Amino acid sequence: MDLYAENVLDHYRHPRNQGTLKDATVSHAEKNWSCGDEITMHLRIEDGVIRTVRWEGTGCAISQAAMSLLSEKLEGVTLKKAAELQQKDIFRLLGVPISPRRLQCALIGLHTLKNALRKERGEPPHGWMDTAETDSMDGATFGT
C-alpha cells in the first residue's frame, strides 16, 4: 500500500483540530530535529479526561497527517488511556506502511502528547527512545 494514501493526504491537506486553545490546561511543543517537523499541542483536561485538543505544526505530510488523525481520537479519552497509546496505535490510525526512516515523522504527534501528559503530571519530558520502539522495526516496513 502506498505511503501517500488518500486518507493520509486528506488529513495533510485538511488537518483536523488545528489551531490554538485559549483555555488549554497544558501546552507542549516538540521538534523532529532530523527533518524539522514541529508540533505544538494544546490540551484542555478536566477531571482526568481530555476535553479539547488543538495543535499547530509544520512538517511533512506524514507528520502532519498522523497528528491530525491522533487528534480525532483524543477528545473524551481518559488520561490513563491516553498515556497507554503506543506506536502501533499510530500505525493503525495511519493505515499505511511506515518505514524506519519515517518513524519519527509518524510518531512526533504521539511523542508530543506523551510529553504534554508528563508535563501535566509535573514530570520532566522523555527523549525519543521512550516513544519510538526502533528495536521492533528491524529495518522492515510495517503493514496494516
Added chain:
Amino acid sequence: MKLDVEQVRSMFPALQSKGDTTPPVYLDSAAQSLIVQASLNAVVQFETSRANVHRGMYPLAEQATGAYENARRTVQPFLHAAHPQEIVFTKNGTEGTNLVAQSWGRANLQADDAVVLSILEHHSNVVPWLQLKREKGIRLEWIDCDKQGNLGQEQYRQALQKKNVKLVTLTGQSNVLGVRPPLKKMIQLAHEAGAITAVDAAQLVVHYPIDVQNLDCDFLTFSGHKIYGPTGIGVLYGKRAHLETMPPFLGGGSMIQWVEREDFTTTDIPTKFEAGTPPTAQAVGLAAALQWLTQYRWEDIERHEQRLFRHAQDILSAIKGVQILSPATASGCLSFTLDGIHPHDVAEILSQRGVCMRAGHHCAQPLHDHLGIPGSVRLSIGIYNTEAEIDCVAPALKHAIHLFSKS
C-alpha cells in the same frame, strides 16, 4: 586515463545489477560517495594480513606500518603539502575541525578573541567553535551570503578589522548551494589581518584539485568517504609550524614519547595527533581511492561534472514549482524546494522510484535560517553519474506535484 563514464561505473560495486535488482540512481554523493572497487580491495587486503602499526617487532607489523605511512605519502602530494608530517589521519573531516578547535583553539583563543566563519558552513565547522564560545567566551563573526550564495566581501573586510580576529574558517564548497567562496583571496586577506585560516574541504576535494601551498591555508580537512574511499577516515592538513607547537588532542598510545606517574611528553608530528590504533585499513583504502581518482585528469572530471550540473539545472528549471537555490555558477550539488511539498515528502517520492537524494537542512541550519526555509532537497553529483540518471528526477517530481496538488 580517459574518463569513460561507463568504465568508471563498472568499477563501483554498488552500481552493478544483481539478478533482477537494478542499482539505485544515486544522487547523494555530497552526503557520501559510493566506494570504488580499488579502495574496497585495498581495505580487504590490508585487513586480511593485518598487524598493528608502529609496534610489533616482526615483518607483518613492519608491512602494516609501511602501508599506513605510504598512505600518508599518497595524501601529501594529492594536497600538494610540503611535508608528509603535515598530514594527520583522523576519523573524518569533523574530527579534523574538532582537532583544530580543541588543540589550536583552546591553546590560542581567549575570551573576546574572534573566529570568522561563513553562513555556508556545515555544522561540523560551526559547533566546534560554538563549543569554544561556551567554554571560553570567544566571539563568532558570521559572514552572510546573498541570494546567489556569494559571501559579502565588504562584510568580510569589516569583520577582519574588528579586534582580536585570530582565525578565519571557511568551506571550500557549500554542501547545500554548491558555491565556492574565493578561498585564495579570502585567505590572503585573513593573513594580512594577522589571522590564520582553516578550510573545510569535505565537498571541494572530490570536485576540484587542491594545492594547500598555493592556497596558503594553515589547516584543511576532508573525509575519505566523500571521495570514493571508505568510512572512518579523514585527513587534517596543518602547516608544520602550527602542528609542532600545538598541544595534543586525544591522549593514549602512539602519541607519547614518555609517560611517568605524574606527567608525559608527546612524540613528533603527525603521530602526536594520532592517539591509539589508527584507522589503518581505512587510511590504506583512502590512498587507493585517491590513486584511482587521480589517474583521471581534473579537467576531464570537471567537464563531466559540470555537464551533469547544467543538465540537472535544465531539467529542474523546466518544472513549474521548483525553486532552485543554487546559482548557475555552483558545482557538485544543486538544492531546491518544491512549492507546497515538504522536502522530506519529495525525497520519499523520489526514493519510491529508486532515486536517492537527500532532504532536510543538510547539517546547515544557520544557512537555511538565513535563506528563510526549513529545508531543501539536494541533488548531488559524483564521477559515476550520467545524464540519464538525472533524467529520472523529473518524472518523480512531476508525480509528487500531481499527488499533492489534488485538493
